[in-house]
Amino acid sequence: MAKNNSKENTRERIINSAKKLFAEQGYQKTTVVDISRQAGLSEAALYDHFQGKEDLLLMIPDLWVSELLKDLDDQLFGIKGAVNKLRKYLWWYMRRVEQSPLDAKIVYLYLKTNANFLNTEVYSNVKTLYLYLVEIFEEGRKTGEMKTDLNPRLARDIFVGTMDHIxxxxxxxDRSYGLSDNLEAIFELMVDAFKANHSN
Amino acid sequence: MAKNNSKENTRERIINSAKKLFAEQGYQKTTVVDISRQAGLSEAALYDHFQGKEDLLLMIPDLWVSELLKDLDDQLFGIKGAVNKLRKYLWWYMRRVEQSPLDAKIVYLYLKTNANFLNTEVYSNVKTLYLYLVEIFEEGRKTGEMKTDLNPRLARDIFVGTMDHIxxxxxxxDRSYGLSDNLEAIFELMVDAFKANHSN
DNA sequence: GCATAATCCCAAATGATATTAGGTTGTCAA
DNA sequence: TTGACAACCTAATATCATTTGGGATTATGC
Structure with a gap:
């Protein structure tokens, strides 16, 4: 239907406007007027599509993280060995962040400060993303590729923490350099914490 | 002087009120009225002491991080060996966070989203805190206690990233468990990434 | 002492901005 | 044709952050 299509179009236009402005100026400094102007609408019309400014903030990364989740299986499929999977995970994720810096900025800088974050669909999807890591570490432990006494959740903390920090x-x-600079070096460093000690 | 003293008192009362409310309800949901009521003042009086709500936010962790910086030298003094210093750093920092959860919450959740964070005194102090780590890693590299080709800045990224994530x-x-649970285990794991391989 | 200035505080505007009310237009199905 | 509904608008209203313009109290200089 044309109607439905236009509605979807408008929703998308609003989301993209908000994404751009939030990432550029920050959540607080962006006004609802800004967003609706950018989308070519009145403020009131925006409220027919979203509950409000905060709702809009939580909506944006929802889509992105869902896509990530959908893609991940594909990306890891057919890769042999825990270390190789881990490497792929790192490069894949960093690339996705580099490709969607606006989404990433909202997730990393604005979402975590939101009191409702933990009740969000996004949060549950992020947890699932991390779960893959735990599974990779478990695999590595079982196959002997990694330490046999490796605690997968602690390993995940190190891995995720390092990624998030970078x-x-x-x-x-302001993304003034390449996100993947030094990535292989830092990967090798981290992996030494997980790998079985071959010389023993 | 009594006047100066009272002024300092009021300033402190405002800061403590803001700290409490920001940490409890979040920055956005806390109003200036809330803060001034809590401090037993009118809104206008608050503006005689601070430039505004944002200024107040940036002021709070300033004090805390300065204190941390002052304390750090003392804490590391007299500890021999890079690994031992690193362990001390970790436990010390986590304890300080546990002791000042309100400050920590503001630094970790609200400050980083602020556009002015990078121009803040806090940021420069945090960088100095991290610099100690780089020095520890350099020492470890030089003494052979750690890998001779260890990149101290990458090692710092892993260390800081993991701490921050936890x-x-x-x-x-909501601090529903002990922050230092599993700390020694995660430390041992991380250190394996940095330590020289003794068996080679 | 006394005038002057400075400090600390307040009640009441002001201004910016999120949100809502109520109305208009256009579309479509019966 | 008409009634319902979707999508949008203009014009309130509500909620704060911030300013204005003092009032009281306390130092400071003479």
Whole structure:
């Protein structure tokens, strides 16, 4: 239907406008008027599509993280060995962040401060993304590729923490350098924490 | 002087009120009226002491991080070996966070989203805090206690990223468990990424 | 002492901005 | 044709952050 289509179009236009403005000026400094102007609408019309400004903020990364989740299976399919999967995970994720810096900025800088984040669909999807890591570490432990006494959740903390830290700094510094610089070096470093000690 | 003293008192009362409310309800949901009521003042009086709500937000962790910085030298003094210093750093920092959860919450959840964060005194102090880590890693590299080809800045990224991740989760989960649970285990794991391989 | 200035505080505007009310137009199905 | 509904609008209203313009109290200089 043309109607439905136009509605979807408008929704998308609003989301994209908000995404752009939130990422550029920050959540607080962006006004609802800004967003609706950018989308070519009145403020009131925006409220027919979204509950409000905060709702809009939570909506934006929802889509992105869902897509990530959908893609991940594909990306890891057919890769042999825990270390290789882990490497793929890292490069894949960093690339996706680099390709969608606006979404990433909203997730990393604005979402976590929101009191409702933990009740969000996004949060549950992020947890699932991380779950893959735990599984990879478990696989590595079982196959002996990694330490046999490796605690997969602690390993995940190190891995995710390091990724998040690098990403957050990159976002704060306005993406003035390549996100994947030094990535292989840092990967090798981290992996030494997980790998079985071959010389023993 | 009594006057100066009272002024300092009021300033402190305002800061403590704001700290409490920001940490409890979040920055956005806390109003200036809330803060001034809590401090037993009118809104207008608050503006004689601070430039505004945002200024207040940036002021709060300033004090805390300065204190941390002052304390750090003392804490590391007299500890021999890079790994031992690193362990001390981790436990010390986590304890300080546990002791000042309100400050930590503001730094970790609200400050990073602020556009002016990078121009803040806090940011520069945080960088100095991290610099100690780089120095520890350099020492470890030089003495052979750690890998001779260890890149100290990458090692710092892993270390800081992991700490931050653990702290952020703890804060988001409303500090419902001990922050230092599993700390030694995660430390041992991380250190394997940095340590020289003794068997080679 | 006394005038002057400075400090600390307030009640009441002001201004910006999120949100809502109520109405208009256009589309479509019966 | 008409009634319902979708999508949009203009014009309130509500909620704060911030300013204005003092009032009281306390130092400071003479």
């Amino acid at each position: 990403i957050t700094r990159w976002l704060l510094k | 702290i952020t989760r703890w804060l988001l989960k």
